[in-house]
Amino acid sequence: MIRSICGLFVLMVLALWSMPALLFAEDTVCIQCHGGQEGRLAAPVAEWRTSIHAENGISCHDCHGGDPTDFAMAMSPERGFIGVPEYTAVPDFCGRCHVGVAAEYKAGAHGKAIENGGAQCVICHGNHAVQRASLDLINEESCTRCHTYDRAAMIKLSLSETDTMISSVDHDLERLYRLGFAVDEMKGSLFNQRNRFHSIFHEVDVERVREETTGVQGELGKIVKEVASIDSTLGQRKLWGSVVIGLFILAGV
């Protein structure tokens, strides 16, 4: 009996959890129509549901245009429907939102080689099932589809170190923020360095990547030093606090 109730409860929680996505999906005619079809016409809907775009409320019409409220005019060019872009037009297609990234990509070796079949956005990131970008995208299986992995591995190594450092600093600043410390300035600095770091994600020149990551790490080092100073203060507070607590307990006993 108890097991049944627990099962029912879990089902209810899951149903409630998935409600916002379901409600959102029902709002667009694209999903209603494609979701009801079979094969390649239905596949994008299932893929999209797992994507970072779906998580952030970016739906079909945000990329492909058209009217998501009107079945008849949903795919009408009059309502801005774009459909599937040409291979070489993909960077501009994605670049309408990811402006900075598109510019960096175009300046890099991949972007310059696009006319000759160089990799564009969806080759590495995927299309409808696009996930939050991470260094895991640089991997032997993916890169060796077009070229050898050695240079990519070197770039990944340089980026990984900085990426770990950014995550660690971010975590530390969040911790201090939750303790009431004014970390706005440090957060601002981290934001700048993270942007600078992201700007080299599409760079394939190993030396430039190393140079930039060294620069970013130098700036992050300043934040790390400041965090360490606050942590040292916190440690001292805790030490003195423990002494005072001990004295009060002793007085109580």
Place this chain on the structure above:
Amino acid sequence: MQPIKSLVDFIDVRLGVKDLYNKELHGYLLPRNVNAWYTLGAVVLTLFTLQIVTGILLLMFYVPDAEKAFASVQYIVNEVPYGWLFRMLHAIGANVIMIALLLHMLSVLFMGSYKGRREFTWLTGFIILNLTLGLCLTGYLLPWSQLSFWATTVATDAAGAIPVIGEWLVEFLRGGPTVGNQTLGRFFALHVVGMPLILLGLIGVHLFCVKRRGISIPPFGPDYRPSEELPFFEHEKHAGGIPFFPNYFVKDAAVISFFIAFMLAIIFYAPGMFFPESAFQPADPFLTPPHIKPEWYFLWAYQTLKIFPSEIIGLGVQGAFMTFLALLPFIDRGPERRPAKRPLFVTCFVLSILLFLAISIWGHYS
């Protein structure tokens, strides 16, 4: 020692302090079997004193203006020497006071200490509890964080469920249709002047009632017998009892020390316990944070409003319960105070505590 003795003598011949000491401190006798639960009044009094001292220190830097309040609290915590400590003592101290007050009230209920012509003592204590809740509510808004803003919006909104005067009452509490600078102004005035003045007066009356009527004997032990109510005033004496000073004062000091140690342990080891993320974000009237919840001592009231199909029923139930609690000494008039001989009362007492905890936990996770 000679200079101190001379000073005491100097004061004594003018104010008779030795006589006062002998009568009111050393000569003030308490029942021999008095227990640690009787110290909670002194604990609350000490914590209130701490709130006043830390409140004054915060007041030196706090700016009661919607544009500057959040920044001024940030300034106190980050720039003012030991400002973080004063702020934490004040904010976490408020929670510890609520714990001590609730324990004080529960111990009085369990031991039936409100009986024996102690209605005034109970009533003033009950009003002090409610006033403390009011102080917590008004103080909650002052940091002008997201938590402050939205918790106050939700709390004041509940008053709107009262028929006829509801809307007017909401506007009166907020000083306008929504929580804003005018709300901050009136909450600030109430928090730092209005309510503390009334509280000090009430504490004075409460202590006067306790002292004048006399401490009740703990209803335990083989010698305890319920006393009949007399048709005239009588101070409850405890001949052969223990002196308040120094004997019981030491016990008071010990429990106070434990409470302060407990409060400091939270400050130094779990400072975020009473501060959700929204407490660190400046108030934004255009951005409602998810899962906004009141403080733990208001969760039962918050959830009660949600349980019933309409808020007015919820408010009615809360009002009926609080009125019943306030008038308990007038309703429960039997002389028996021993818990073992009051099974119905003890059952209701335990069930009420469990219900309070269950509804609060429900409110927290709802």
